[in-house]
Amino acid sequence: MNTVYLNGEYLPKDRATISVDDRGFLLSDGIYEVTPAYRGRLFRHDQHMRRLQKGLDELRIEYDPTDLPEMHTRLITANELNAVDVAIVYLQITRGVAPRTHHFPPKGTPPTVYAFAQAYVRPETDRWTLGYEAITVPDRRWGRVDIKAIGLLPNVLAQQAAVDAGVEDALLVKEGVALEGSHANVFAVLDGVVTTHPATEQILHGVSRQYVIELARDLGMVVEERPVRVEEIRGADEIFFTGTTTEIRPTVRLDDQPVGDGNVGPVARALYEAFLAGTSGP
Numbered sequence: 001m002n003t004v005y006l007n008g009e010y011l012p013k014d015r016a017t018i019s020v021d022d023r024g025f026l027l028s029d030g031i032y033e034v035t036p037a038y039r040g041r042l043f044r045h046d047q048h049m050r051r052l053q054k055g056l057d058e059l060r061i062e063y064d065p066t067d068l069p070e071m072h073t074r075l076i077t078a079n080e081l082n083a084v085d086v087a088i089v090y091l092q093i094t095r096g097v098a099p100r101t102h103h104f105p106p107k108g109t110p111p112t113v114y115a116f117a118q119a120y121v122r123p124e125t126d127r128w129t130l131g132y133e134a135i136t137v138p139d140r141r142w143g144r145v146d147i148k149a150i151g152l153l154p155n156v157l158a159q160q161a162a163v164d165a166g167v168e169d170a171l172l173v174k175e176g177v178a179l180e181g182s183h184a185n186v187f188a189v190l191d192g193v194v195t196t197h198p199a200t201e202q203i204l205h206g207v208s209r210q211y212v213i214e215l216a217r218d219l220g221m222v223v224e225e226r227p228v229r230v231e232e233i234r235g236a237d238e239i240f241f242t243g244t245t246t247e248i249r250p251t252v253r254l255d256d257q258p259v260g261d262g263n264v265g266p267v268a269r270a271l272y273e274a275f276l277a278g279t280s281g282p
């Protein structure tokens with residue numbers, strides 16, 4: 001049975017219902033967060049919760065997050081996910097239920113809080129070792145994509161363009177700069193330097209991105225946070241995406257051209273090894 005959380009209650013998914021007047025449904029007026037748990041252990045949960053709080057503050061949604069860590073743990077247990085290698089908890093908070101207006105509903109309207117947990121299945125090592133393909137897609141998102149808002153239509157269309165092209169990832173490009181993926185951050189290895197876009201309003205500040213930066217520095221790699229132009233990334237030695245439901249995914253072909261020598265490179269391999277070791281726990 002799939003147990004979900006809705007507004008303070010734990011219940012079977014098929015009994016969880018929300019109003020058609022929910023502002024998330026009508027207006028995409030809300031935010032979300034996706035937190036991993038490795039063998040039942042929440043990973044970097046504080047960082048996910050900090051990002052959630054920042055989003056709530058930016059959107060001026062009033063919600064007390066005190067119970068969220070316990071809710072995450074309880075959902076994982078209720079869904080028997082303590083023993084799986086990777087589980088994720090998806091949490092969404094909207095501005096609640098009210099007759100449709102563009103402005104905020106009356107003060108005191110309770111937000112809608114919904115969460116579910118499910119397993120994330122890592123690719124087999126043999127598959128990962130072959131590498132993945134990506135295409136570039138114009139970034140048509142709004143100007144505050146550092147907020148993890150639920151309105152993801154441009155991301156959906158970008159990822160569908162990748163699926164239509166028969167590849168795994170979409171690399172979003174704005175004004176000539178390779179910003180990030182449709183649901184992951186992007187890194188390039190340029191002359192040996194591990195390079196990724198700075199944490200501005202133009203990318204989501206990925207928790208995995210930050211973790212990978214720390215792993216790279218621990219491994220003695222040089223890391224630079226700066227915008228990377230699309231022409232530059234086409235000549236990169238390596239490209240890889242990072243994210244909670246991506247972990248580290250190496251790109252060996254971009255727009256049908258090989259990246260570097262067309263194989264998964266040593267930097268992505270070393271970082272993935274460190275990532276797996278760092279998340280496997282005691």
Ligand SMILES: Cc1ncc(COP(=O)(O)O)c(C=O)c1O
Nearest residue numbers: 183184185204206207208243244
């Ligand atoms: C657009 C975008 N960038 C980056 C990420 C990666 O963030 P995180 O590593 O915190 O999962 C995500 C995750 O969903 C995303 O949607």
